[in-house]
Amino acid sequence: MELRGKFANVDLDALVDNRVVRTWLYFGMFWLMVTPSVGVLISSTFNYPDYLGSGNLELTFGRLRPVHVNGVIFGAFSTLFIGLCYYLVPRLSGVRVIWSEWSVLLAWVWNVATLAGLVGLLFGDSDGLEAGEFPLYAKVAFFIVVAVATAQFLITISRRLEPAIYVALWYLIATFVWTTMNFVLGSFILPYTISGINSAAFHGLYLHYIVGLWLTPAGYVIIYYFLPISARNPLYAHKLSLVGFWSLALFYPFVGIHHYLYSPIADWAETLAVVTSMLLIIPVWTVLVNFFGTMMGKWHEFGRNLPAKFLIMGSLMYLVGCFQGSTEALRQLQQPTHFTDFVISHSHLTVFGTFVVWAMGGLVYTWPRLFGRELWSFKLGNWSFWLITVGIATMGLVLTAGGLQQGYQWMNGVEWLDSLVWVKPYWLARTLAGISMDIGMSLLVVNLMLTALTSPAAEARRVRGPVEAPIPAPAGGPAQ
Structure with a gap:
């Protein structure tokens, strides 16, 4: 693909620190094999309740389910996502990610904390909040990594070659800023300072901030970058991406309480959650039209x-x-x-x-x-x-x-x-x-x-055969 403007003559591949990206993706692939498999392990107990034994608390549903849920969210998905960010940010910005020498250490901190948190959950060390069960020591590590990565990406994007910001970077900025703030709520405030029905209400918000302000925009970062480039087609509609971004930012923060309808939470808060949940049809349909149009x-x-x-x-x-x-x-x-x-x-x-x-x-x-x-x-x-x-x-x-x-x-x-x-x-x-x-x-x-x-020589033989060809x-x- 021919690059134009200030990107002309820029070697995008040289901007990417392959060692950083590989480290994050290696960890992500490990969690991709391990943590979804825990789901199969525990779903089997629904038909065969005693096959894991009856005297071992570490193998009960209540211990294994948070391992599965948190492992998939923070292990499999989040690790792959952050690794892919280190690949796409320099390519979309035209400059290297700053403080790149820290990024491998961040990968180790994130994944050691994930492992320690999952082991802690097996032994009952849990904060008892869905998608927020990890013990405090794991949450502190997550917060540090996300905060540093946020600073890395924001400063890198601020130094971009072109003033226009592609939609994947809009979502990336929002994802990391929103989640850094949400970790403060879910890690340091909610489990220790809010109680009663207010705890349930704020837990609904925190849970959906993980889903709607981390997983969702992070997923959009991935598909908005990789779909056009893999299809070798331009993005279908820039205006649709605007509608999708701002409607997600406007509606998603209020939907969490729809988990608590018919509860003692104020009726107006429940109704607001119902209305905004229906309004989420707007960002969903706009982004999907954009994807299929691409x-x-x-x-x-x-x-x-x-x-x-x-x-x-x-x-x-x-x-x-x-x-x-x-x-x-x-x-x-x-x-x-x-x-x-x-x-x-x-x-x-x-x-x-x-x-x-x-x-x-x-x-x-x-x-x-x-x-x-x-x-x-x-x-x-x-x-x-x-x-x-x-x-x-x-x-x-x-x-x-x-x-x-x-x-x-x-x-x-x-x-x-x-x-x-x-x-x-x-x-x-x-x-x-x-x-x-x-x-x-x-x-x-x-x-x-x-x-x-596969070695380069074996790769060439496997792909080309005996005849030299590109x-x-x-x-x-x-x-x-």
């Missing part, structure tokens, strides 16, 4: 474009998951869905099916370029894609169906224990779907490791 004229190349396949599949899951999220905030629809597997379907379709899948799309695009070679096996990558896609789609479907059956049975007076009999087949299908996803992610990591370990560009198009 693929216009490139669908004929879609089958061989592995990064774009992950990114578009995640967008489809985002469409379904966000439709669930908005509609289940309505009081009438929350009655049959609250406390059921319908909510679990929504969380998996969005957190994993969208954001983790988008992170995998960015990973598949970036990793071969860090080593200057093609993905080791497109066929193996395609198997990974379909195993993950079939797994998350099946999980979303069966949990939605099982959750609705649960809710309507309870509304009709069926005893809770009796209702479990009817949902056991759904739970078994959920576990099998999770196994499919885990196999797909493991194959993906194996593929990427083989990409890194090495094909990695899946998703040439480096840009």
